[in-house]
Amino acid sequence: MDSYPEPARRLVEAMTDAADREPRRAVAFQGAPGAYSHQAVREAFPNGLPLPCLAFEDAIEAVQSGAAARAVIPIENSLHGRVADIHFLLPESGLHITGEHFVRVRHCLLSTGPRDAIHEAMSHPQALGQVRGRLKAWGIRPVGAFDTAGAAAFVAEAQDPSIGAIASSLAAELYGLTIHAEGIEDASHNTTRFVVLDREPLTPAAGVPVMTTLMFETNHVPASLFKALGGFATNGVNLTKLESYLRDGSFTQVEFYADIEGAPGDVGVARALEELRFHTKWLRVLGTYQQARPRVLGGG
Structure with a gap:
């Protein structure tokens, strides 16, 4: 938890406490609150309790230990292909894939001040690469960060209008940031596929693909x-x-x-x-x- 900026740490603590009280509803994901993995959890399990984890290994371990009922993990992106390390972690986890979910990644430019005050934008390097054309046109310098939501939390904590973040609209909602533009990715098909991991296998209903x-x-x-x-x-x-x-x-x-x-x-x-x-x-x-x-x- 200490690796997150303070606004994210407060949310992580509250979300972890809620998951601890009802682990059967908990759904683990990797990243800070407001990450696209968090969005996937909210879409796939609207009645679940999202449980943020620092690393993929932590999200998997949460399911293995019973701290969460399941995990939602990204496995591939339409622009960047497979997600690093997932293919090594899955077979060794002892967990079973019981579902999939697709998230259309719509990057937003966020900050605490006006758009024309932003001189640099922070985000995960992959996200920055996906909005390279728009940032160049705006004259905004990209700055790498650990993840998209963590960058949004840092911007909220810094309260510096010259620093923006590239993250989701959910991150803007959670950290009280202004959305200056939405859907700024250079490729309109930018989509991430997630898989749902459970301790036990699931038999799909008859007749469904x-x-x-x-x-x-x-x-x-x-x-x-x-x-x-x-x-x-x-x-x-x-x-x-x-x-x-x-x-x-x-x-x-x-x-x-x-x-x-x-x-x-x-x-x-x-x-x-x-x-x-x-x-x-x-x-x-x-x-x-x-x-x-x-x-x-x-x-x-």
Whole structure:
């Protein structure tokens, strides 16, 4: 809590106390109050009690320990791709993906004074990169910060009208800042996908479109990935996402993260997973959950 500016620390303390009293309603997220992860929690669980955590590991540990019923964690962004470290944390957490939620990221220029008094704007480096064109046009110098909401809290604490923040409208609401412009990102499709993590798996309702997320490591032989994925094509299973990453600094130990449409109990998916297991060193199904938005066929 000490790493947050004072306005954020007060909110964190109040939100943590509320979550401690009713952990079954608590939903953990990473970041200061007003972060886009906080927005995701409010949208996905309007009756939940948002529980801010400094790091992704802290949000996951809150669920593991029972301090929170679930966590909402960003996994990928339409501009910047996957969120760092999440693919390493998920399989080791012992938690299950039980849902997904998409947040349209609409950056705002916030401050305590008039717009023309702002000479520099603070935010997370990714957010600054997403509003580079607008800041340049306004002649405002970007300044990196730990996160978007933390920058907003700092601006509220500093009470310096020459310093602005790039953050959400929720951050402006929480810290009493003026919104000078909203939706200032250079790309209009800027969207972050979040996943919901629970201690126990969830069986989606019958008849709803579902996703299954899995991770695996192929055998270290030629064409192993081609063979491992062949079962999805022959069984008509749509593969909507596939990413590779290296573990432990090795350039030979390659692991894969994948999203597919369907559930392991479906005949085609079951056959595809059986073939996948044959060509992999290990396979972990992280969860099956209802789609928050339809996917376009053609990925697999």
